[in-house]
Amino acid sequence: MAERGFCLVHLKAHDNIVEKFKFWKNALTISWKEYLSEIEQNPLTGEWSKEIASYLISNEGT
Amino acid sequence: MSRYTLIITEKPDAASRIASALDAEGKAEKNVDNGVPYYIAKRNGDIVVVPALGHLYTVAGKKRGERGYPIFDFRWVPRYLAERGAKRIRTWLNVISKLAENADKLIDACDYDIEGSIIGYCILKYACGGKENTAQRMKYSTLTKEELEKSYMEPLSKLDFALIEAGLTRHEVDWLYGINLSRALTTAAKNYSGKYATLSTGRVQGPMLKFLETRERTIKCFVPTPYWNIKAKVKINRAILEAEYKKNPVETKVEAEALVDSCKGKDGETENIEVKKFQQKPPLPFDLGSLQSEAYRLFRYTPMRTLNIAQSLYLDALISYPRTSSQELPTTIGYQAILKKLGRTREYTALTYELLSKPGLKPTEGRRKDPAHPACYPTGNLPDRSLNSAERNIWDLVVRRFMSVFGEPAILQSIKATLSINGNLFQLNGRRILEEGWRRFYKPYVESANVILPPMEEGKKVSVEQVVLEDKFTTPPSRYNPSSLLRRMENEEIGTKSTRAGIIQTLNNRKYIREERIVVTELGFEVLDVLKKYCSTVVSIELTRKLEERMNEIQQGKETRENVLRDAIDILKPATEQLKENEQAIGSRLSQALMKARLEERVIGACPVCKNGKLVILRSRKSGKRFIGCTNYFEGTCKTSFSLPQKGLAKPAGSVCKSCGWSTVRIWIKRRRPWNLCFNPECKLKVERRKND
Numbered sequence: 244m245a246e247r248g249f250c251l252v253h254l255k256a257h258d259n260i261v262e263k264f265k266f267w268k269n270a271l272t273i274s275w276k277e278y279l280s281e282i283e284q285n286p287l288t289g290e291w292s293k294e295i296a297s298y299l300i301s302n303e304g305t
Numbered sequence: 306m307s308r309y310t311l312i313i314t315e316k317p318d319a320a321s322r323i324a325s326a327l328d329a330e331g332k333a334e335k336n337v338d339n340g341v342p343y344y345i346a347k348r349n350g351d352i353v354v355v356p357a358l359g360h361l362y363t364v365a366g367k368k369r370g371e372r373g374y375p376i377f378d379f380r381w382v383p384r385y386l387a388e389r390g391a392k393r394i395r396t397w398l399n400v401i402s403k404l405a406e407n408a409d410k411l412i413d414a415c416d417y418d419i420e421g422s423i424i425g426y427c428i429l430k431y432a433c434g435g436k437e438n439t440a441q442r443m444k445y446s447t448l449t450k451e452e453l454e455k456s457y458m459e460p461l462s463k464l465d466f467a468l469i470e471a472g473l474t475r476h477e478v479d480w481l482y483g484i485n486l487s488r489a490l491t492t493a494a495k496n497y498s499g500k501y502a503t504l505s506t507g508r509v510q511g512p513m514l515k516f517l518e519t520r521e522r523t524i525k526c527f528v529p530t531p532y533w534n535i536k537a538k539v540k541i542n543r544a545i546l547e548a549e550y551k552k553n554p555v556e557t558k559v560e561a562e563a564l565v566d567s568c569k570g571k572d573g574e575t576e577n578i579e580v581k582k583f584q585q586k587p588p589l590p591f592d593l594g595s596l597q598s599e600a601y602r603l604f605r606y607t608p609m610r611t612l613n614i615a616q617s618l619y620l621d622a623l624i625s626y627p628r629t630s631s632q633e634l635p636t637t638i639g640y641q642a643i644l645k646k647l648g649r650t651r652e653y654t655a656l657t658y659e660l661l662s663k664p665g666l667k668p669t670e671g672r673r674k675d676p677a678h679p680a681c682y683p684t685g686n687l688p689d690r691s692l693n694s695a696e697r698n699i700w701d702l703v704v705r706r707f708m709s710v711f712g713e714p715a716i717l718q719s720i721k722a723t724l725s726i727n728g729n730l731f732q733l734n735g736r737r738i739l740e741e742g743w744r745r746f747y748k749p750y751v752e753s754a755n756v757i758l759p760p761m762e763e764g765k766k767v768s769v770e771q772v773v774l775e776d777k778f779t780t781p782p783s784r785y786n787p788s789s790l791l792r793r794m795e796n797e798e799i800g801t802k803s804t805r806a807g808i809i810q811t812l813n814n815r816k817y818i819r820e821e822r823i824v825v826t827e828l829g830f831e832v833l834d835v836l837k838k839y840c841s842t843v844v845s846i847e848l849t850r851k852l853e854e855r856m857n858e859i860q861q862g863k864e865t866r867e868n869v870l871r872d873a874i875d876i877l878k879p880a881t882e883q884l885k886e887n888e889q890a891i892g893s894r895l896s897q898a899l900m901k902a903r904l905e906e907r908v909i910g911a912c913p914v915c916k917n918g919k920l921v922i923l924r925s926r927k928s929g930k931r932f933i934g935c936t937n938y939f940e941g942t943c944k945t946s947f948s949l950p951q952k953g954l955a956k957p958a959g960s961v962c963k964s965c966g967w968s969t970v971r972i973w974i975k976r977r978r979p980w981n982l983c984f985n986p987e988c989k990l991k992v993e994r995r996k997n998d
Contacts, residue, residue: 256526263528270531270557282528287778289527 249295256291260299276300309351311408311433312443312457313401315415315424317342318620319448320356323414326453327352340393341400355404357415361394362427363387364480374488375881377874379480381427381473398432405433412460414443417677418628419472420803426469440464446629446638446678448622449686468677471860475801478852478873482508485877486843489884490832490891494899497892502899504832505815508852509800509808511836511844514817514825516793517785518833521825527781533561534775537731539573539724540768542759548573548724548731554777564729565774573726573767581721584714585754587743589632589671590680591706593802594795596627596699599706601788603750604698608791608806614699615681622686624703628803629678632671634710638679640666646685647704656746660711668710682707705747712743720758724767733758784822798850816902827905831898835891840880848876909933909957910968913985915943920968922955931955933970933984947984950974955982964990 249257260282267278282288283296312327314320324333324344333344333354343355365387367378385394405411411433413425429437441460445452483505490504506514535550555561589595596615597608606614615627625638634640641661648657660666670680683704692700720735735758738744744751785793787809794805812818817829825833836844852873858864884891904921912918918937925932931951937943949955953974962969962983969981983991 252522252525255522256528259526259528263530266530266556272559285529285778287527287529287780289523289525289781291525292528 253291253295256289256295260292260295276303307351308407308409309345309353310410310412311404312352312354312412312414313425313428314354314356315359315421316620317356317358319414319416320344320354322448322620322622323453324352324354326448326450327354327457331450338400338403339396341397343400343404353404353408354414355401357401357424357428358394358397360384360420360424360427361398362423362431364476366484374492374885375485375877377481377485377877379477381431383431398428401428401432402434405436408433411436411440412443412457413440413464414445414456416626416628417442417444417446417465418626418803419468419475419801422465422468423472423476426464426473429464437464444677447625447684448620449684450622467860467862470866471856474859474866474869475856477866477870478856479508481870481873481877482506482843485881486511486836486840486884489881489888490835490895493884493888493892494895495892496888498896498899500896500899503815504895504899505811506832506836506843507808508843508849509794509804510811511833512797512799512846512849513790513794513808514812514829514833515837515844515846516790516797517812517818517823517825518830520782520785521830524781524784529778529780531558532556532777532779533558534777535561535564536773536775537568537573537724537726538770538773539731539733540770541761544759545770546733546758548722548733551723551730551732561774565772568726568729568769568772571727571769573724573731573769575722575761575763575765575767576725576730577723578761578763579721579723581719582739583717583719585717585742585744586714587669587710587712588706588747589669590634590682590710591703592630592632592671592673592675592680593628594630594791595632596681596703597791597806598788599702599750600699601786603702604695606695606699607787607809609787609810610695611699612803612806614695615703618696618700618703621688621690622684623688623700624684625680625682626678627681629675629681630673630802631675631678631680632673634668634670634680634682634707638682640668640711643683643685644708646687647683647708650687652701653704653708656708660708660746663711666711670710702750705750709743709746712746713740715742715744716740717754722758722761726769726772784824786822790823797846798853799846800853816906826902828898828902831894835894839883839887839891842876843880907957909970910961912937912943912945913967914945918943918945920945920947922949922957922970947986949984950982953977958982962988962990964988 264278267273279296279300283293283300312323314323321344324346325331327348328346329348333346336343336345343353346352346354361384362381363384364379365382366376367380383394383398384391411429413429415421415425426437429440441462442464443456443460445456487505490506494504495501532554534553535555537548539546539548597611600606600611615624618624619627644657644661647653681703716739718737718739722733724731736754736756738754790809791805794800800808816826817832818825842848855864855869859866907922909920912920912935915935915937918935920933920935923932923934931949933947933949935943935945950972953972955970955972958969958971958981960969960981961967965983965985965988967983967985969983971979972982973979
């Protein structure tokens, strides 16, 4: 297990999600929660990123 | 039979063809001794041609039956001593030895490359009583009568020892890597779980898996980002055309929508029309890699399949030696004679006539060279048996590529028209062929290049039918397929042209990868993680390339076998020590991955009843019968089960029923065509069939 409770495999996916949020926010004026829900449902999102998105949706408070 | 010349070939087919070519009457006599065929040709004395069966000797540990690792002492032995199921080799070698006893001259006529040179060398050294220094060498690139006769009449006075030395080193280094690393992985898993499963890696296999794993990680961690493309549908001379917004892609939705709004209801105007003529050069002659890539692009043949087909066409003397890295066609192959012979086939008559009418024939050539063989070309011989469709495809491809390299460049015209719609610039792109040149010879394998635009003038009004906003997302990098992976290895200069395709197959067999658009399995990830963690040097692309370069340098006399072997051992010693020290941890990781892989092989799909379990093929402990059950049964939450046919083999089909959408199972039963079974008892198709019955 690495930092933030994610294994190394998922940590990279997590970092990607955080990094790409600024592009989404700029493109769509979207909230973090909406963003997570968008990428969770997008068929182009990688398997590990989807897992992290689902995890964040169910574990993060508003 | 008195004294004779003994010729050794690599394969039985080649022996038959060489013997027939050398016999004065073209009818060599076939003999069989203990199941081993050999041929007697008469030509100013007797010539006996005996084939090998590919490699008859291999590298093995010095101590027979040694099971552990590391092992760094090796020797060359007959294959029957090192491999199970190679008993036939003993008889084969006995027959060759017997024939060599009465021979007054020996000629090595195996394929002129690394593998062929080792095959001939080992037979001459070990089975013919140390004749490797006195034997002569036939060198040829096609199995046509003319070339075989010439290579027999003018053989090389000795074997190509530099090539042999490089080949022996390559085999020895590969054996050292393979045996030590594969044993370490297999032993770790077996000692931990008590179950045997072959886990392998090798000098090229490891780095190849690393390419795939890196790509897989990028895909699995990919997060798409949105962008927008704007297109305008414009009407010019009754034709509706799509013009692309010049600043595509647009990064924000607000900007994209504002742009569409500003174009609404406005007409356009042609601002600028740019017409350019350009040349498209003929393609290069085929080396093995480009033949494999092209066959995959056109026919979806895997590189391995293309190699096998090309090999069989070579043995039929229809094409030259395919395992070549050359992109050159020397004049000595006789361009005119080949084209004249090809012209006897109706499809090629007009094309060859056109080429032969040219004042001179000069092929387009590439930079890559191969000291042993030219690029792959058709011999001009026509098939004397009926070719199957795959063989015909590859032969036709080689013939048409050969013709096209002599063609003139094609002349194309590109048209770029810029339209302004309320100050926003859009572009129309057109292209047409003015002179076909070489493209005529390569039909139907060349893609059509024409995108015709209607005649246009600058400053004219254009009616805008619609401005469309397309929602888009960035896409992950595409997965490797066998062809693109092969190209990547070629570019990285890892592995040899003859072995790359086989290694992709091995990764598949080991279940490290699956599917045509390659997906790395969990087992593949785990094996690579172990190698990266405990011995990263063995999967280092940089180190592997350096080792490859040094092995090539042996062939050029710039490096020695001893140096390369010593350095390979220096890499492997600490690697195997690390693997041994951590055997328990490695065994645990690999065993779990193997267990998952075995389960994954039996997973059919999601359980349609509980929705979160997986349906797997199971066997009842009580009755021994095969059935489908849900993985949640073990948690006590789902009792879904379905029956399966008990005969034959059943595996997840990886497809769904067209009627009900449930996953299907593929059933193989002897003497029957395999079929996909839908196990849903309520499937509409089944219900209808029952009613009809």
